[in-house]
Amino acid sequence: MFEQINKNVTRYHTFSKKELDLFNKLLKPVKYEKKAFLLQAGEVCNFEAFINKGCVMTYLLNEEGKETVLYFSIEDWWVSDLSSFNEQRKSDFYIQSLEDSEVLTLNPQTKEELLFHAPSFERVFRLMVQKNLSVMQNRLHSIIAKTAEQRYTDFIKRYPSIMQRVSQRHIASYLGVTPEFLSKIRAKQSKL
Amino acid sequence: MFEQINKNVTRYHTFSKKELDLFNKLLKPVKYEKKAFLLQAGEVCNFEAFINKGCVMTYLLNEEGKETVLYFSIEDWWVSDLSSFNEQRKSDFYIQSLEDSEVLTLNPQTKEELLFHAPSFERVFRLMVQKNLSVMQNRLHSIIAKTAEQRYTDFIKRYPSIMQRVSQRHIASYLGVTPEFLSKIRAKQSKL
DNA sequence: CGTCTATTTGAATGTACTCAAAAGCGGTGG
DNA sequence: CCACCGCTTTTGAGTACATTCAAATAGACG
Numbered sequence: 171m172f173e174q175i176n177k178n179v180t181r182y183h184t185f186s187k188k189e190l191d192l193f194n195k196l197l198k199p200v201k202y203e204k205k206a207f208l209l210q211a212g213e214v215c216n217f218e219a220f221i222n223k224g225c226v227m228t229y230l231l232n233e234e235g236k237e238t239v240l241y242f243s244i245e246d247w248w249v250s251d252l253s254s255f256n257e258q259r260k261s262d263f264y265i266q267s268l269e270d271s272e273v274l275t276l277n278p279q280t281k282e283e284l285l286f287h288a289p290s291f292e293r294v295f296r297l298m299v300q301k302n303l304s305v306m307q308n309r310l311h312s313i314i315a316k317t318a319e320q321r322y323t324d325f326i327k328r329y330p331s332i333m334q335r336v337s338q339r340h341i342a343s344y345l346g347v348t349p350e351f352l353s354k355i356r357a358k359q360s361k362l
Numbered sequence: 363m364f365e366q367i368n369k370n371v372t373r374y375h376t377f378s379k380k381e382l383d384l385f386n387k388l389l390k391p392v393k394y395e396k397k398a399f400l401l402q403a404g405e406v407c408n409f410e411a412f413i414n415k416g417c418v419m420t421y422l423l424n425e426e427g428k429e430t431v432l433y434f435s436i437e438d439w440w441v442s443d444l445s446s447f448n449e450q451r452k453s454d455f456y457i458q459s460l461e462d463s464e465v466l467t468l469n470p471q472t473k474e475e476l477l478f479h480a481p482s483f484e485r486v487f488r489l490m491v492q493k494n495l496s497v498m499q500n501r502l503h504s505i506i507a508k509t510a511e512q513r514y515t516d517f518i519k520r521y522p523s524i525m526q527r528v529s530q531r532h533i534a535s536y537l538g539v540t541p542e543f544l545s546k547i548r549a550k551q552s553k554l
Numbered sequence: 555c556g557t558c559t560a561t562t563t564g565a566a567t568g569t570a571c572t573c574a575a576a577a578g579c580g581g582t583g584g
Numbered sequence: 585c586c587a588c589c590g591c592t593t594t595t596g597a598g599t600a601c602a603t604t605c606a607a608a609t610a611g612a613c614g
Contacts, residue, residue: 238506240499240502289481292481292485292488293484296484296491297448299492301445302495303491303494310498311432313502313538315422315424315428338560338561349560349561349562350561353560353563354563356562357562509569529592530593531592539571540572541592542570542572542595543569543570545592545594545595546570546595548593555614556613557614558611558612558614559612560610561609562608563606564606565606566604567602568601568603569602570600571598572599572600573597574596575595577594578591578593579590579591581588581590581591582588582590583588584585
């Protein structure tokens with residue numbers, strides 16, 4: 171149950187057995203069925219969730235109901251709306267399970283307790299946000315500087331496993347194109 | 363000299379006089395002339411800089427030499443390549459002064475010393491990254507879901523002061539359009 | 555099996571880009 | 585202080601990338 175998550179946090183800092191035990195005791199396992207929402211716009215995000223099994227997406231809806239996927243998250247990733255979680259503000263995001271999923275969650279209280287007794291976790295959380303930021307900077311660059319076809323090629327290469335698990339409609343949204351156009355890109359590439 | 367920066371960090375956490383004194387002692391003031399580089403691609407970023415006066419931009423160059431502006435930073439903002447700084451890896455970014463600027467910098471050693479003696483700063487840095495991430499998420503959403511014209515309108519409303527200080531060429535790059543097209547957007551809007 | 559959603563295909567359209575040339579502007583040196 | 589040079593901005597024509605809308609096909613699920 172906790173093997174994967176302990177390996178995950180240990181990448182950033184070496185924790186004592188005692189610290190990891192406390193960490194594991196504070197984590198709450200939760201299961202979500204396919205299509206279930208971990209969070210909906212207007213709610214306050216009260217979790218940081220580590221994905222033990224499954225796949226979820228984080229997206230936004232604009233006024234016309236158009237969906238923009240910000241993240242796909244699979245095993246060994248954390249998912250949350252950090253702004254909402256940390257400032258306890260209403261979120262703009264939807265976080266939805268794309269498969270039956272199992273996650274381990276911290277809430278504001280358990281996170282606080284963790285940081286109080288094992289302050290080194292502060293560093294883990296900072297580095298996680300930072301990695302996140304780095305991913306976002308790359309995406310912004312790629313969407314500004316590259317064509318949809320290049321972005322699609324990059325995506326396949328970088329996230330082959332997500333590619334196989336997620337519908338084209340959602341991938342199109344992640345890449346910032348319409349599903350129709352993604353389909354045309356694929357048709358073109360399969361001819362080569 | 364330190365008034366602005368102390369106000370800045372106090373937004374995230376209340377520090378003692380002693381902590382602030384240490385903080386200020388560790389900061390190193392640096393001046394940059396207009397067009398000077400704080401960082402160039404291939405170098406390791408060895409600073410986190412708070413801008414006391416001036417304006418800088420962070421950008422990337424792709425293979426064809428096309429420039430993509432990730433950030434404009436002015437007074438009361440921090441600027442750095444956090445991935446490069448924290449992992450001591452070569453940066454992909456250029457950080458360039460757009461005006462004669464004055465900044466206060468931490469380097470890896472002084473930051474470490476600060477965190478050692480005043481660990482509450484860890485929280486400040488985490489929240490700063492997080493705010494940064496939040497801005498990036500918004501930008502990604504806006505570039506995927508909105509037209510260039512809407513993005514330009516949003517930019518003027520949100521950052522009127524940057525608008526006035528930065529050339530259209532750079533703003534175009536920030537918005538993800540060519541300078542020519544931005545000029546056409548402006549021509550169209552001034553007709554209304 | 556039938557229904558609902560996802561994907562493909564095509565035609566028409568729109569948004570933004572490229573290239574080229576002219577006009578504007580700012581800084582520098584004489 | 586003015587003239588010149590280089591860079592930025594504007595304008596226009598032609599083009600490319602991506603969208604919209606519509607309809608057909610394919611897949612998934614109860």
